[in-house]
Amino acid sequence: MRILLLGPPGAGKGTQAVLLAAHLSIRHVSTGDLFREHLDHGTLLGQHDRARLRAGLLVSDEVTIRVIQERLTRADTRGGFLLDGFPRSLAQAKALDGMLAASQSRLDAVLGLEIAEAEVVRRIAGRRLCRNEPAHIFHTEFSPPDVPGLCDICGGELYQRPDDSEATVRQRLEVYGSETAPVLDHYQAQGIATMISALGQVTEVLNRALLALGKDRAGGPGGDDH
Ligand code: AMP
Numbered sequence: 001m002r003i004l005l006l007g008p009p010g011a012g013k014g015t016q017a018v019l020l021a022a023h024l025s026i027r028h029v030s031t032g033d034l035f036r037e038h039l040d041h042g043t044l045l046g047q048h049d050r051a052r053l054r055a056g057l058l059v060s061d062e063v064t065i066r067v068i069q070e071r072l073t074r075a076d077t078r079g080g081f082l083l084d085g086f087p088r089s090l091a092q093a094k095a096l097d098g099m100l101a102a103s104q105s106r107l108d109a110v111l112g113l114e115i116a117e118a119e120v121v122r123r124i125a126g127r128r129l130c131r132n133e134p135a136h137i138f139h140t141e142f143s144p145p146d147v148p149g150l151c152d153i154c155g156g157e158l159y160q161r162p163d164d165s166e167a168t169v170r171q172r173l174e175v176y177g178s179e180t181a182p183v184l185d186h187y188q189a190q191g192i193a194t195m196i197s198a199l200g201q202v203t204e205v206l207n208r209a210l211l212a213l214g215k216d217r218a219g220g221p222g223g224d225d226h
Contacts, residue, residue, distance in 0.1 A: 001024055001026055001080045001082075001108045001109070001213070002026075002080055002081055002100070002105065002106070002107050002108050003020070003024075003026070003080075003081070003082045003083070003107065003108060003109050003110070003111065003213070004082075004083045004086075004087070004107060004109075004110040004111070004187070005017050005020065005082060005083070005084050005111050005113070005209075006110065006111070006112045006113065006180065006183060006184055007112060007113030007114075007115070007198060008113075008115060008120060008172075008173055008176045008177075008180075009120065009124065009169065009172045009173065009176065010115065010119075010120035010121075010123045010124045010169065011113040011114075011115045011120070011198040012113065012198055012202065012205060013084060013085075013113055014030070014032075014084065015202055016113070016202070016205055016206060016209060017030065017082055017084035019202070019206050020082055020206065020209055020210070021081075021082040023206070023210060023215070024080070024082070024213075024215065025079075025080075026079065026080035026081055026082055027076050027077045027079070027080070027081045027082070028081075028082050028084060029068070029071055029072070029077065029081050029082065029083050029084065029086075030084040030085050031064060031067065031068060031083075031084075031085040031086040031088075032084075032085045034067050034068075034071060035053055035059060035067070038067065039053060039054075044063065044066065044067060045059070045063065046063075048060075049063050056163060056172075058088060058089070058175075058179065061089055061091045061092055061095070064086065064088075064092060065091075065092060065095045065096075068083075068086050068092075068096070068099075069095075069099055072099065083096075087180075087183050088179055088180050088183065089179050089180070089182075089183065090182045090183060090186060092183070093183045093186050093187070094186075107187070107192060108192070109192055109193075109194065109212075109213055110184070110187040110192050110193040110194070111193075111194055111195075111196060111209055111212060111213070112184050112193055112194070112195045112196070113195075113196060113197075113198040113205075114195045114196065114197050114198060115197070115198040115199065117170075117173055119199065120169060120173060121166055121169050121170065122141065123139075123142075124164050124169045125160075125164060125165065125166045125169055126139045126140040126141045126142065127139055127160065127161070127164050128140060128145075128149075128158040128159065128160055129158065129159060129160075129161060130151035130153070130154065130156040130157070130158055131156050131157045131158075131159060132151065132154050132156035136151050136152075136153050136154070138151070138152075138158060145158060194212045196208045196209055196212050
C-alpha cells in the first residue's frame with residue numbers, strides 16, 4: 001500500500017504513522033526525519049535551507065521534492081510506504097503525483113486526521129518538560145505532576161518549550177491551514193482522501209485508521225493491542 005497521512009500539529013500524526021506502518025508492514029517515510037539526517041550527515045541542504053529547518057520553517061519545495069524522490073527510489077519502499085510530513089504544499093503533492101505516475105504507480109489512500117483548533121491548543125499548550133535529562137514530559141491537564149511546576153521523577157523544574165506556547169501553536173496551525181489543507185482538498189477531489197477523528201486514545205485512533213483503510217486490525221500483522 002502507498003499511503004499519505006496528513007494532520008495538523010498536535011493531532012498525534014507521528015505516533016500514528018509509526019504504528020500504522022508497522023501494522024501494515026510498509027516503510028514509514030518521514031520528511032522531518034530525512035531532513036534531520038541530512039542536517040547531520042548530508043550535503044543536499046544549503047545554508048538557507050539549514051537555517052529554515054532550524055527555525056521550524058518549511059524547507060523549499062525544490063529541495064524537499066528532491067529528498068523524497070531520492071528516498072522513494074530506494075528498494076525498501078517498493079513494497080509500499082506511508083508518507084508522514086509530505087506533501088505539505090500543493091506543489092509537493094503535484095510533484096508526488098508525477099513521480100508515482102512516471103513509475104506506473106499511484107497512492108492507494110490519503111488519511112487526514114481531524115481535530116479542532118481548541119483541542120490542539122489544549123494538547124500542546126499544556127505540555128511541560130523537565131529541565132533535567134532525560135526530559136520527562138507532563139501535561140497540566142492530562143498528566144499533571146504531584147507538585148505543580150516540579151518533576152515527579154527527579155524533582156527538576158518543569159518548563160514550557162517556547163514553540164509550545166499558545167501563540168506559536170496558533171501560528172503553526174495557520175501555516176498548516178494555508179499550506180497543507182489544500183493538499184487534502186487536492187486528494188479529496190481525486191476521491192482517495194478519508195478524514196478520521198484524532199480524538200481519543202492512541203489505540204482508538206489507530207483502529208479508526210485501519211478501518212478507514214479497510215484493514216481489520218485483528219487480521220493485520222501482530223493484531224494485538226500495544
Ligand atoms: P516534522 O518533523 O514533520 O515537524 O518536520 C521538521 C521540519 O522539517 C519542519 O519544521 C520543516 O522545516 C521540515 N520539513 C519536513 N517536511 C517538510 C515538507 N514536506 N516541506 C518542507 N519542509 C519540511
